[in-house]
Amino acid sequence: MAPSDALTRLLEETPLTTDAWVQCDSCETWRRVPRVVADRLGENTAWFCHQNLDQKFSTCDDAQELSDDEIDRLMRAQAHAATSAANGEDACDGDSNARARGRAVTNEWYRTTRNIFAHRAPRTPSEDDAMICACAPESGAGCGSDCLNRLVLSECDPAHCPCGSACGNQRMSRGESRATTVRRTGKKGHGLFAAERVGAGEFVLEYCGEVLHEEAYKERKRRYQDEGRSHYYFMTLSSSETIDATIRGNEGRFLNHSCAPNCETQKWMVRGELCIGIFATRDIEEGEELTIDYKFERFGEKPSRCYCMAGACCGWIGGAKAAEAAKAYNVDGDDDEGHEDDPEPIMRELDEALIAQEEAKGREQMADKYAPKKVAVKAENKSWRPPEEVREIERQRKATERDENRAARAARSSGGSNVRRVKIPAGSYAQKWSAMSAGAKKRTEVDLTMEELQSTTGGLRSKDAVSHCVQLFNLCYPVDADGVTQINTRDLGLILEAISLTKNPSLQQELVGGGVMSCFQKCINVLGGPTASAAHAALQRKILKILMDLMLHFKEFVITRIGETRTAAGTLMQAIGDLRVANDTPLMKLARDFEYKYIGTGVMGPMPERPRAQPPQQQLRRNDSGSGSGAGWGMRSPSTGSLNRYGSSPAGSMFNGSAPPRSAMSGGRGGFNGSAPPRSAMSSGGIRGGGYGGGYGAPPQQQSSLSQAMRPQSQAYPPQQRDGGWGPPPAAAPPHSSYDDGRGIKRARDEPLRQPQRPRATASKPLLTQPLPAQFEDPRSELFADAVTAFVTMEVEDLRAPSHPLHDPRANYDRLTQRWALEALENEHAQWNQSDARPLPVSQVRERVVSHVRSAARAS
Known part of the structure; x- marks a missing residue:
């Protein structure tokens, strides 16, 4: 008869359980209790089910955990294990039935050739994950040390690599590991040794095991501590997953720690999954032990001794921090720390069929664990x-x-870091992060590594720091328990902040040539591209600003790299081009400015369709081609999206501000109704062009904050729209004449002239959010760009009038506003550089901008 799942689970425990069995004096059902409880019970002591601490079997109505025959079988296995331990026999004699007989197999392990995912299904790589390098096979080999995918620690996809079968960047997926052997190393126990010579930088093997999510890892660690294990085989894969090679793994589990190691761990992206590879840091001769630096958190309760005998060794794994923590345990000698008597490891082969079977079983258990429970917990129903x-x-x-x-x-x-903290620039992402409370943040591997790579100014300190920084992008996309890729925005922000603060031209060139463009493309794709949320759009804006900064010194190089960087889904140029229709308006405008200023029209392809419909009336924001005023010009048309300069009334209403000029319903000549009687309230003598006309029958037209800020201060009256343009103020009525305002109301002869009303605040945001200084110290500031845009917008607004001599009815002035603003801004930067960075007076800047707009209008 096959054993039940409950018995199989108890027999597979390591070490075997020592629980005893007692019988309830009421229902006569056998219950499993700890040995200490059974030892306290005498022959005449009564015991009942409600005394059981296990809530699953704490009432007489609960079924027995095992049948009587299974209980006898388990007790025989316990007796056999106790006898073997008393006689000093090796619990790991290689017998395949040792676990079934109840003997604890403490050094038995199963060899696997790949990672085991028992909590989720492995990720299926998409076209966005397949990074395509620009290598070409030479002499039968390709994808060498200069392969772009190698620089960012990503293996080439065999279906898309241009080198085909000659690709040399598929070592983990092909299993191209070096020959190794396992031998004893004295106090360190067993170690891994090279069976052949290994050159510096060469791939040795992959560290394989069971991939555990956070909750499963914590549970596994507690179980190993209760079992009294002295060896731990955990290795952190990402911020959400850990590899456990204790029971199932490969030869990498025998790698020992050294304070001066000859190998290092690198985390590679292999077909959509993160993997850990072991690489040689120097030449390793045959027979030499392979070692790495653990750099781990303390998995056991107390610190572990280090026996590497290196010159920089402090005697504890984990450095000075671990040595300080060891004082709390009063560990002076190391007699009990050696592992010379560890039993020989017994390896079992785990083929692909068994791996698939274990994965399916583990996922089924995880599904049952998180399935909603239909039955209430007994402890809640227990009233007494x-x-x-x-x-x-x-x-x-x-x-x-x-x-x-x-x-x-x-x-x-024992907290704190022994690494020197860098001085964080004011207003940076890292400063916002450091301002958080210690309890609200958990330092990740990216955070700790970036601390070592940054200089005192916050930028990357060297070329080695640049290469390490680029390789950290893979760690910013952890996988949750369901196998869905998540985004660690904090880690991404720290990396992008350090790159943006790197101003050394040689380091910037190293970034462009070191694969950072591939990282940017994957980052844009993972963040959602044009459909990104507000938080993710901010990171994409950071990427575009970094590219703009790199354009200052390496424009042609950067443009070439942007065009060459690609995945199976498309190029980086196309990914940036899609941002031109992003839902986030600042990101959309930044992408379009990037195209007009650096790339050129048509290079990114036609404008893609917007991923979602526009809101009914979208007000212009700062830096758009318009003033942003809700009362006059500066509103987007709901249908065409073009700038509406005739008014802000909704389409279809009787006061349709977007109607054709001079029509009966327009705000042009003749007021609201061109056929109204002369000098009536609806005629040209009343409300004219929607503004403050020649009569007194309507309040003055409200002005936008831009027009108030930008028009000359010498004007006594607000600018008026006349014939669709800006004209002089109308003649005032004689001070001592009576007149009819069209409503039969006679006003007093000595009534003073009505002053223009103060414009009311609108919900839209003006272009200029602060007053302009007398002169600009730095034309690269945001206020300077806003001012240039405002100057151009005001001049273009004059050009929109049909009566203007330079007016072109076929021109798209919204698009021309953006183009001329970028050209004027570029001219001002050149002017500033030629003048040895002298301050630029506002009046001179405005004169040059106006002159540029008029010259461009004549040329077009």
Whole structure:
């Protein structure tokens, strides 16, 4: 008869459980209890189900955990294991039935050739994940050390690599590991040795095992601590997953720690999954032990001794921090720390069929674990408990709370980094992060590594720091328990901030040639491209600003790299071109400015369709071609999206501001109705052009904040629209004459002239958010760009009038506003550089901008 799942689980525990079995005096059902509980019970002591601490079997109505025959089988296995331990026999004798007989197999492990995903299905790579390099096979080999994918620690996809079968950047997926052997190393236990010579930088092997999510990793770590294991085979894969090679792994589990290692770990992206590769840092001779620097958090309860015998070794794995923590345990000698007597490891082969079977079983258990429970917990339905049971539960609760407080105090006392902190620039992303409370943040591998790579100014300190920084992008996309790629925006922000603060031209050139463009393309795709949320759009704007900064010194090089960088889904040039219709308006405008100023019209292809419909009336924001005023010109038309200069009334209303000029319903000559009687309230003598006309029958036209800020201060009256343009103020009525305002109302002869009303605040945002200074110290500031845009917009607004001598009815003035603003801004930057960075007076800047617009209008 095949054993039940419950018995199989108990027999597979390592070490084998020592629980005893007692019988309830009421229902006569056998219950499993800890050995200490059974030892306290005498022959005449009564025991009942409600005294059981296991809530699953705490009432007489609960079924028995195992059948009577299975209980006898488990007890025989326990007796056999106790006898073997008393006789000093090796628990790992290689017998395949050792686990079934109940013997604890403490050094048995199963060899696997790949990672095992028991909590989720492996990710299926998409076309966006397939980065295509620009290599060409030479002499039968391709994708060497200069391959772009190698620079960013990403293996080539065999279906898209231009080198085909000659590609040399598919070592992990092909299993091209070096020959190794496992031998004893004295106090370190067993170690991994090279069976052949390995050159510096060569791939040795992949570290494989079971991939555990956070919750499963914590549970596995607690179980190993309860079992008293002295060896731990955990290696952090990402911020959400860890590899455990304790029971299932490969030869990489035998790598020992050294304070002067000859190998290092690198985290590569292999067909959509993150993998850990072991690479040689120097030439390694045959027979030499392979070592790495663990750099780990302490998996066990107390620190571990280090026996690497290196000159920089402090005697503890983890450095000075671990040595300080060891003082709390009063560990002076190392007699009990050696592993010379470790039993020989017994390896079992785990083929692909068994791996698939274990993965399917693990995913089924995870689905059952997170499935909603239909039955209420028994503890909630239990209205009464015996006093001794209540006391025992309270005692356990206090003991757990005491242990957690002790661990928290130890972590605080040993906390802190021994790496020198860099001075964070004011207003940077890193400064915002450092301002958070210590309890609200958890430092990741990216955060700790970037601290070492940055200089005092916040930028990258060297070429090695540049290459390491580019390789950290892979760690910013962790995978959750369901296998869905997540985005660590904080880590991405830290990396992009450091790159933006790197101003050294040689380091910037190293960034462009070191594969950062591939990282940018994947980042844009993962963040959502044109459909990105507000938080993700901010990171994409950061990428575009970095590219603009790199254009100052390496424009042709950067443009070439943008065109060459591509995935199976498209090029980086296309990915940036899609941002021209992004839902985020600042990102959309920045992408269009990037095209007009640096790339050129038509290079990115035709304008793609917007991913979603525009809102009914979208007000212009700062830096758009318009004033942003909701009362006059400066509103987008709901249908065409063009700049509406005739008014802001909705389409279809009786006061349609977007109607053709001079029509009966327009705001042109003749007021609202061109056929109205002369000098009536609706005629040209009343409201004219929607503005403050020759009569007194309507309030003055409200002005936008831009027109108030930009028009000459010498004007006594606000600018008036006449014939669709800007004209002089109308003649005032004689001070002592009576007149009819069209409504039969006679006004007093001595009534003073009505002053223009102060414009009311509108919901839209003006172009200029602050007053202009007398002169600009730096034309690269945002205020300077806003001022140039405002100057151009005002001149273009004059050109829109049909009566203007330079007016072109076929011109798209919205598009010309953006183009001329970028050209004028570029001219001002050149003027500033030629003048040895002298301050630029506002009046001179405005004169040059106006002259440029008029010259461009004549040329077109």
